[in-house]
Amino acid sequence: MNKSIKLLVGALALTAWQSASAVILTGEFSGVITNSQGYGLANGGANGETLTGTIWIDTEAAQLRDDCSQSEYNCTRDTDYNDKWIDISYSFLGNTYSPDSPQYTYSYDGVWAYDQYTSDNRDFIQILEYDYESNSSNYAYDYAYVYIYDWINDIVTSDNLADISTLSLNWQDSTPGNCSASTGQCGYFYAQEYGSNISTNYINATLSSLTLNAASVPEPGTMALFGMGMFGLYFSRRKMKRA
Helix, strand or coil: CCHHHHHHHHHHHHHHHHHHHCEEEEEEEEEEEEEEEECCECCCCCCCCEEEEEEEEECCCCCEECCCCCCCCEEEECCCCCCCCEEEEEEECCEEECCCCCCCCEECCEEEEECCCCCCCCEEEEEEEEEEEECCCCEEEEEEEEEEEECCCCCCCCCCHHHHHHCCEEEECCCCCCCCCCCCEEEEEEEEEEECCCCCEEEEEEEEEEEEEEEECCCHHHHHHHHHHHHHHHHHHHHHHHC
């Protein structure tokens, strides 16, 4: 085996190994807006409109925190308040929004989950993107989150988020908003932007579906090695043809 082929084989092996650790969770959700303000509309102007959205979670950047406010569940959330590893975007009436304004210095992204919550035996999951700016002259907050309560389906197989890349969800609700204990399931979306120098925008929606699944993504360094292997193989084959 010549040197170029060895390099290619090595790059392929490294790609397979690293792509397993570079996991991105992607998801989609949909529902109907129940309450709204701002976004250039009259109060309640988006009520009754269809809402769709996407979720993106970089599991490698996730930071485990066990000191949640309640001991019944675990969470993974930002510990240094300045690296973004969750992105939530949402769309309605032909426009798309996301808490990604460059004016915000800090982020407080997080995922919370529990399996059969001890008080009423429900499953729960919440995904939050939270950006904010706070100083002596200005404060501003922009956040979005989705959450689900479910007494019927086992939507969270483990509430240990040490390996957040294992989270998977394919949730459908045929009767959105039925949130009665022991008999129902419900999902909600909420987004708000407000501050000392900006107008308040908020959207509240009842969800009918939410999916969340993993997709392995090769890291840039791995792809570079793969490209080097392909480049070497190309010139090796040209040399063999000339010989």
